[in-house]
Amino acid sequence: MCWGQTGIFTFGQAALFGLGGYVVGLITTKSSLTDVGILLLIAIAVGAVAGLIIGIFLFSGKRVGELYVALVTLAISFICERLANSWTLLGSGNGIPGIPYPTIFGKEIGSASGLFFLAFVVFAIALILSIIIVNSQFGLTMNAVRDDEERAEFFGYRRSVVQIAVLVFAAALAASGGALFAVSEGFVSPSMSGLALSTTTVLWVVLGGRGTLFGPLIALTVLEVVNIKMQEVLPSLWPILVGLLLLITMIFLPKGLTSMPAKIRESRRKAASS
Amino acid sequence: MKLLEITSVTKKFGSLVAVDSASMFINQNEIVGLIGPNGSGKSTLLHTICGRTFATEGTILLQGSEITNKTPQNRANAGMAIKFQLARIYLEKTVRENILISLQAKESIFRQLRSASLKAFEVKIKEIAKEFQLEEYLDEPAKSLSHGQQQWLEIAMAMAVDPILLLLDEPTAGMSPKERADTAVLIKKASKKCGVLIVEHDLDFIKELCNRISVLHHGNIVATGTPAEIENDPKVKEVYLTRV
Numbered sequence: 258m259c260w261g262q263t264g265i266f267t268f269g270q271a272a273l274f275g276l277g278g279y280v281v282g283l284i285t286t287k288s289s290l291t292d293v294g295i296l297l298l299i300a301i302a303v304g305a306v307a308g309l310i311i312g313i314f315l316f317s318g319k320r321v322g323e324l325y326v327a328l329v330t331l332a333i334s335f336i337c338e339r340l341a342n343s344w345t346l347l348g349s350g351n352g353i354p355g356i357p358y359p360t361i362f363g364k365e366i367g368s369a370s371g372l373f374f375l376a377f378v379v380f381a382i383a384l385i386l387s388i389i390i391v392n393s394q395f396g397l398t399m400n401a402v403r404d405d406e407e408r409a410e411f412f413g414y415r416r417s418v419v420q421i422a423v424l425v426f427a428a429a430l431a432a433s434g435g436a437l438f439a440v441s442e443g444f445v446s447p448s449m450s451g452l453a454l455s456t457t458t459v460l461w462v463v464l465g466g467r468g469t470l471f472g473p474l475i476a477l478t479v480l481e482v483v484n485i486k487m488q489e490v491l492p493s494l495w496p497i498l499v500g501l502l503l504l505i506t507m508i509f510l511p512k513g514l515t516s517m518p519a520k521i522r523e524s525r526r527k528a529a530s531s
Numbered sequence: 532m533k534l535l536e537i538t539s540v541t542k543k544f545g546s547l548v549a550v551d552s553a554s555m556f557i558n559q560n561e562i563v564g565l566i567g568p569n570g571s572g573k574s575t576l577l578h579t580i581c582g583r584t585f586a587t588e589g590t591i592l593l594q595g596s597e598i599t600n601k602t603p604q605n606r607a608n609a610g611m612a613i614k615f616q617l618a619r620i621y622l623e624k625t626v627r628e629n630i631l632i633s634l635q636a637k638e639s640i641f642r643q644l645r646s647a648s649l650k651a652f653e654v655k656i657k658e659i660a661k662e663f664q665l666e667e668y669l670d671e672p673a674k675s676l677s678h679g680q681q682q683w684l685e686i687a688m689a690m691a692v693d694p695i696l697l698l699l700d701e702p703t704a705g706m707s708p709k710e711r712a713d714t715a716v717l718i719k720k721a722s723k724k725c726g727v728l729i730v731e732h733d734l735d736f737i738k739e740l741c742n743r744i745s746v747l748h749h750g751n752i753v754a755t756g757t758p759a760e761i762e763n764d765p766k767v768k769e770v771y772l773t774r775v
Contacts, residue, residue: 390644393643393644393646394638394643394646394647394648394649395640395643395644397624397628397631397632397635398635400621401621401632404621404623404624405619407603408619409632409636410602410607411582411604411607411612411613412633412636412688412692413604413607413608413692414604416604419640422640
């Protein structure tokens with residue numbers, strides 16, 4: 258939504274993911290509230306407010322380039338990770354352990370399948386919402402801002418409002434993801450709001466295909482499946498292989514893995530015509 | 532009341548004075564040409580009018596309201612539309628989507644999320660595409676259009692929102708003679724709905740088209756008059772025509 262559809266090259270998604278996780282971690286360990294619906298709503302609201310503040314800081318006023326946004330959000334991720342590492346309220350380097358299982362209508366969701374189903378439902382809602390937005394008139398507005406934001410302003414678009422709105426939506430999604438992570442894993446740690454995760458999310462977009470909703474999902478699945486297999490066989494080579502995969506994708510498939518079928522069709526057509 | 536009134540507009544970049552106390556006006560349904568040799572300040576003056584840059588001194592009024600320091604978005608909402616020198620259209624989008632991008636710019640986010648005005652805009656899209664000879668390319672990506680058609684598409688996008696003032700920066704650059712003639716017809720038609728300001732190098736093109744022409748030289752407007760007056764003005768001949 259951010260980078261692919263609107264051109265907001267953000268490294269801040271992990272910070273917002275961590276924010277959602279820490280908010281839920283603090284609430285559940287300091288009170289008896291475990292209802293997943295309420296926890297998700299709180300995380301979404303906190304994430305949206307954080308997205309709004311970051312968005313206003315980044316986009317109100319003058320136009321800023323992708324690099325500026327990337328550097329500022331990278332700094333935000335760095336600050337969040339450092340803050341989580343050093344603030345005792347947030348458990349410092351140990352994070353917040355002992356987060357209880359979530360409940361729904363008073364019933365605990367403690368099984369792996371129950372937690373998976375919960376995550377899947379939230380994911381499906383997020384994906385459907387994203388598909389609706391991208392295919393609406395607003396999706397076209399997002400693309401107009403991405404492709405030529407100055408031109409969009411000359412048509413009368415409130416460019417900063419569009420960018421802030423998208424960032425708020427993406428922040429709310431990231432925070433809800435962090436909240437789900439916290440309740441299903443039972444702990445939150447500084448690394449979940451840091452640079453490594455921020456870079457990984459950008460990697461999914463690059464590998465999968467910028468401007469597609471399913472591309473990053475495919476990239477994430479491929480990377481995770483291969484990661485599990487590689488950890489067993491060649492654990493030390495895995496980071497190098499990820500780097501190589503990224504390099505090869507950027508050279509041969511600049512539009513990501515999702516562009517591969519079209520690329521194959523095109524080369525077949527060329528071969529047939531020659 | 533004048534449609535556009537520019538009074539003593541000066542634009543400085545450091546010590547360089549790009550536009551020096553320029554004054555001009557455009558009436559409703561009038562086509563005004565702005566010509567001058569390269570580096571005379573035409574584009575800078577156009578940019579101060581459209582809001583790409585702000586005047587250092589002077590005032591710009593649109594239908595009596597001051598817009599000197601307004602953003603491009605405010606000016607667009609006040610009824611100003613522009614076609615840039617190099618067509619700035621969305622090449623990866625279809626012709627239909629390009630016109631829709633222009634049409635929906637002033638819609639609220641909530642209406643856009645509901646795609647509330649899609650059906651109503653479809654009528655307008657077809658109408659404007661027909662007017663600009665783009666009807667058969669509605670579902671084609673804009674990058675597949677010829678150079679001339681891309682220029683028309685940008686004018687169509689500007690005209691789609693029924694502006695009160697249309698700014699055209701070298702609308703016929705790189706066009707064939709046939710396309711130039713067709714463009715002249717389209718601009719004439721557009722002037723029935725709004726005022727038009729054309730920045731051009733080509734005097735032959737705009738003398739047929741414009742009601743009045745202003746000539747810029749070294750940031751100063753050195754002459755304003757009808758095309759016939761401009762052609763016979765000795766100062767214009769000296770500073771501009773001899774250099775073309």
